Amino acid sequence: MATATIRDVAQKAGVGVGTVSRVLNDNVSVSQETRRKVLAAISELDFSPNLAARRLSSGKTMVIGALVPYFTNPSVVRRLQGIVSVVTNSVYDLILFDVELVERRDEYLLNVLRRQMVDGLLIISLTPTDTDVQHIQQAELPTVLVDANHPALSRVVVDNVFGGYQATKHLLDLGHRHIAYISDYLDDPFNSPVRDRFKGYRQALAETGLEFIPEYHQQGPHGRYEARAMTTNLLNQPTPPTAIFAYSDTQAIGVIEAALDLGIKIPEDLSVIGFDNIEAAEYLHITTIRQALYESGVSGCELLLQVMANPMPEPQEILLPIELVQRNTTAPPIH
Amino acid sequence: MATATIRDVAQKAGVGVGTVSRVLNDNVSVSQETRRKVLAAISELDFSPNLAARRLSSGKTMVIGALVPYFTNPSVVRRLQGIVSVVTNSVYDLILFDVELVERRDEYLLNVLRRQMVDGLLIISLTPTDTDVQHIQQAELPTVLVDANHPALSRVVVDNVFGGYQATKHLLDLGHRHIAYISDYLDDPFNSPVRDRFKGYRQALAETGLEFIPEYHQQGPHGRYEARAMTTNLLNQPTPPTAIFAYSDTQAIGVIEAALDLGIKIPEDLSVIGFDNIEAAEYLHITTIRQALYESGVSGCELLLQVMANPMPEPQEILLPIELVQRNTTAPPIH
């Protein structure tokens, strides 16, 4: 069956197309009787308005976009789950843009902006440049950052400096004095948390009067295997660290595996603390800094819906709490 | 800036709108010189074609839909990651429909079909009813099932009966004779794997001359906590099982936690085998049946793209292999 159009409905109901449109969009003035007739015609023809046409004429897409980096990253997935839970209960649909290659990030953003693909945009764990922000503002697209920061955009963030500080402080409090940090590349322009946590790490060290030892900071691509390699580097040094702060739980798992390989006991010989509190951290009893991943998605999406409904003059910031979760991978050093 | 339209481009380039459209869609006959002029005008005006308009006039949405149940389920996430990896490298965008409530499943499907929201549809882990299939065929929407089965639709599947058989056989081969199965509700019409694996379980038992003991089958909502409760039920029986086959790794984790609570040692006192081989199974060294989750998403999406490009008269079936992964949660029974 060729799908019915609004004109078919109008004809069948004996009214004009404008009236049918009014019935479809409720709220406007249509008499009871007319509405009844139109609804009857609609159900008789099994009519459902064509989305593309509706979008073109109304200028609204009824779609929210989510720009995510590395959809394979468990913390990103968790945030997305929060987003999905909110979108599912709204009138919007969700379109997913996965940025696997940082070089293609721009392309995506511009594409989304210029083609009016979405009514609102969530950017996850990708710090936008000033140029990006300019583009966004020019396009007047409601946008919310989740786990990324920019003064000109609304955002849901966590105090990563404090998180890095807290993780390091925990190790210091246990008595460790040789504390390493393994992380993603510090100079990744789109990853600001990696720098913030590093800052917190150094603050805690400085506060205790410890010097920062460059050899104790290893950086590389994100991932379990990469973390494993970095850990081996660390543990083969003349004075190996007695504790390792990993930028993410995923990396902490790599650290643990490397230690296992080398016959180094955790937490007796080596303390490990991660970050994020992904599910696997719970299974493996990894001490970590919990951040509200799922909730960040929920809040981010709720904030976006608000901004879309009535644009706010000032960008909003929602700060989510973090918390040390002590489990079984940290303990005082032996000597 | 009000975004430029194709007519603005036409005017600036001194050509007709048809010509601009031809340039945009390549392949048709446009002279070198004209093409150059048009492209110049396009870049000068920073023009990008409006998607809604393109969709309306061409009838193509350039969007693929993915209908998934419980986006929080790790195996579903893994499949989706496979899908995303393929979609990202295609010209299509991905729209995600998360069905949290089974009752709303129909609503989603009909909505997607009738409003021509997508050019192709992937249905993950949701077995469609005959009525659903009728609707899909009526709408002539290219559709591929992933981890779900229906003879009239193309699909990517795994032999779940064999999987259940293999898991149970592994336990039998180790010498177990009291083997329980914990699973989702068997009568969930949209979850056929749960029944298939159960069938395999019973086949293996029967083949060994063992009777099926109803008390050894526990069913309930999917989840770690629910699995924990079911395990406690099992282990408190007069003759508790010496081995448990869990429908999913997530449930196997619940089983392990319950055993830990009760001071029951794994694998010495209790063997546990899961299904799926999600990442956590690797971390926790759970013996399981590996199915190619990520690959199922990849193949499913590739198959869909094929079907969309040139519709096939016959529905295709791709059967992915499964494999026993022996780790540390299964061993021979003590007595």
Add this chain to the structure above:
DNA sequence: TGACCAATTGGAACCGGTTCCATCTTAGCT
């Protein structure tokens, strides 16, 4: 040289909604 054909191009019609404006009722008020 004239007929014919292919390549190129312009632009109207169309996709199926929304929206605005003009028109027509009808009730309310003096």
Add this chain to the structure above:
DNA sequence: AGCTAAGATGGAACCGGTTCCAATTGGTCA
């Protein structure tokens, strides 16, 4: 009774692309 205002309705114009048809141009061949 006459006038006004509010409510209901029809339908043209519009959103911004694609596509088809007709027209123009230039080249080829007999």
